[in-house]
């Protein structure tokens with residue numbers, strides 16, 4: 001996806017890429033990195049580093065505002081204090097945060 005973006009903008013070789021992955025997607029940073037290495041293999045972007053930022057799930061009780069404790073990655077569904085259904089947000093992001101290109105002449109502002 002980063003490469004398509006680069007082509008669109010007529011840019012040169014990528015220099016660095018940074019992505020955000022929600023923890024609910026179940027992909028570890030290592031998995032993303034090896035996937036990236038596979039994608040850019042034999043292309044001009046081979047060897048370009050990718051930085052992966054893991055985005056956690058946030059949970060809060062809508063009734064008593066208690067933030068539940070998590071035991072070993074397992075997300076509780078109900079508040080341990082008042083038994084209300086917890087509100088869950090985040091954790092399913094998948095976004096390209098930053099794409100850096102190797103500089104090729106002076107930058108022209110968009």
Ligand SMILES: [Zn+2]
Pocket residue numbers: 061062063064065066079080081082083084
């Ligand atoms: Zn509660």
